[in-house]
Amino acid sequence: MSYGLLIQNINKNLNLSNKELDLVCKYFKPTEIKKREFLLTQGSICKFEGFVLEGCFRIFTIDKKGNENTLYFAAKDWWLMDIDSFMNQIPSNLNMQALEDSKVLLINRQDKMMLYNSIPIVEKLFRIMSQKALVSWQRRLIRNHAFTAKERYFYFIKTYPDISSKLTDKQIAGYLGIRHEFLSKIKKTEK
Amino acid sequence: MSYGLLIQNINKNLNLSNKELDLVCKYFKPTEIKKREFLLTQGSICKFEGFVLEGCFRIFTIDKKGNENTLYFAAKDWWLMDIDSFMNQIPSNLNMQALEDSKVLLINRQDKMMLYNSIPIVEKLFRIMSQKALVSWQRRLIRNHAFTAKERYFYFIKTYPDISSKLTDKQIAGYLGIRHEFLSKIKKTEK
DNA sequence: GAAAAATGTTGAACAAGTTCAACTAGCCAA
């Protein structure tokens, strides 16, 4: 079974009984996805929520000017979803692309609803997870305002060494909100 | 009773029975706060979650360079909280200042826990609210990357005319992540 | 293993945004 990581991740947020964990896990289906393939593309409706077991994903949008803005990267032990599209069944603005051969656990919308209804503590679990995520988005916004691109770059590679080492500079630049040419110049100036 | 607005706000997210709404409301205590006073200051522990009935607040942090970064403004019908400090009882990084004489409904930590435990649907309510908030933070980050300061300024005053009309340019600049001198120059160039 | 495609580097000219300083205007308190 490959649910150990999911169970561990859940227990970081809230302690569930073994019975509850079993039930939760049953709803999540293991899925493999090849490098460069998409789990979701802009314009389509997000039919799943996912948890990454192996590999790495890049979650990004393409704006009117054609620039790719990376919202976040999801490596092992990260969640992966377009809440808005998933909850409201509206077309997504996001693309989720595997950066390497990856394994994810997916749950579809109907099963997610069942899960919420049949195991009430799951509401609490996702409430807590969402609130934690909220805090980190707030902090990221502040960092974007308070730090220069160079500071943000070094913060990123220091804070997420496992993820950043898998990424091209172009992908990192998309996450930092700068052009990759400029990142190249930042790196040249050295720490 | 001044709970009408809160009830309305809750019902936008999830339909609760009148009985449940009554119970929820009981936990929220009306509080008044004068212009320029603080509901929370950086370094102290956030002991409440709040909902704004009247007036307007500015939620900001002061970074090492002494710059004020505004996370958001909370006017009538907005929620107001430092989840991280409130949940984990750690010192807050945030300041919450009334920009005019204001009225809020506050709930303390113990009561919030009670509320979660005694009315399970409240977990769902705050799960949904947090997820919606998450989406809007993600969108804001993308806007910050994809738009210039000028575009962000006009987006802000167009999207939040009621709030932005109450604010000084300095406060708006803090929200946009630019210096107020530059905002002054943006405005001069006209739409 | 060669061709094609994507990524990374560099430079020069440019645009966006900051800094600092000087000045204007409005507001409030005593």
Added chain:
DNA sequence: TTGGCTAGTTGAACTTGTTCAACATTTTTC
């Protein structure tokens, strides 16, 4: 009424980041 705050404006010099184009390097594809 005066003095002291704070907000807003403007200009000049500066820093940060962009754009575009040319080239080098790595990765992918067949």
